[in-house]
Amino acid sequence: MSIGEVLAQLRGDFPDITISKLRFLEAEGLVEPRRTPAGYRKYTWTDISRLRYVLTAQRDQYLPLRVIREHLATMREPLTEVAPQPAAPAVEVRLTRDELLERSGLDDVLLKSLEEHGLIRTRNGYDADALEVATAAARLAEFGVEPRHLRAYRAAADREIGLFSQLVTPLTRQSGPAGRARAADTVHELAALTQRVHAALVRAGLREILGK
Numbered sequence: 001m002s003i004g005e006v007l008a009q010l011r012g013d014f015p016d017i018t019i020s021k022l023r024f025l026e027a028e029g030l031v032e033p034r035r036t037p038a039g040y041r042k043y044t045w046t047d048i049s050r051l052r053y054v055l056t057a058q059r060d061q062y063l064p065l066r067v068i069r070e071h072l073a074t075m076r077e078p079l080t081e082v083a084p085q086p087a088a089p090a091v092e093v094r095l096t097r098d099e100l101l102e103r104s105g106l107d108d109v110l111l112k113s114l115e116e117h118g119l120i121r122t123r124n125g126y127d128a129d130a131l132e133v134a135t136a137a138a139r140l141a142e143f144g145v146e147p148r149h150l151r152a153y154r155a156a157a158d159r160e161i162g163l164f165s166q167l168v169t170p171l172t173r174q175s176g177p178a179g180r181a182r183a184a185d186t187v188h189e190l191a192a193l194t195q196r197v198h199a200a201l202v203r204a205g206l207r208e209i210l211g212k
Contacts, residue, residue: 001043001044001048002188003022003188004019004188004191006051007019007022013055019185019186019189023185030054030065031043031051037177038177039180040177053068094124094125094127095125099126100131100134103134103135104131104134104135104137106134106137110138110147113148117147119150
């Protein structure tokens, strides 16, 4: 798993976990994800289990990292965790137009409208993000939400892209795979944080509407 996928696995139980925290625990020797040739971190389910143990011991027992490290070192058997099924390897998704329509549940008219509003873009086929948008748009259409209603999301995404680009460009200029890996980690964390802000603001607004 990528570091972003690790965040998704842990955030339900540890909502304050961040990429910076994961990098810190790695630097402290509590978890050792392998590195790809390009320098990207890749975690196993055993790594996830170790992280859960460390974070739980910190939160519930207030143990310092030194003590947690000693506990891990003296365990007779390594921590393991069974991956949810299915645990298929990540592959690059490239779909034809017909495949996208079939898998998302969109019709061609709605897909054209999404493309006209810049919500879906094709480049040598449709990728996983295009499928994600198409699938969500198909469900939203059932509630009467049309592509024109989603233009604000495109504008907001463009603004975030501009902001994130300013923040990570200095990292991308660093030579070697390590710089690119740090830039990718930073982008994942920024995206996760802004999504949390957006979701919290929407929830707060809806509570006012519902009188809760």
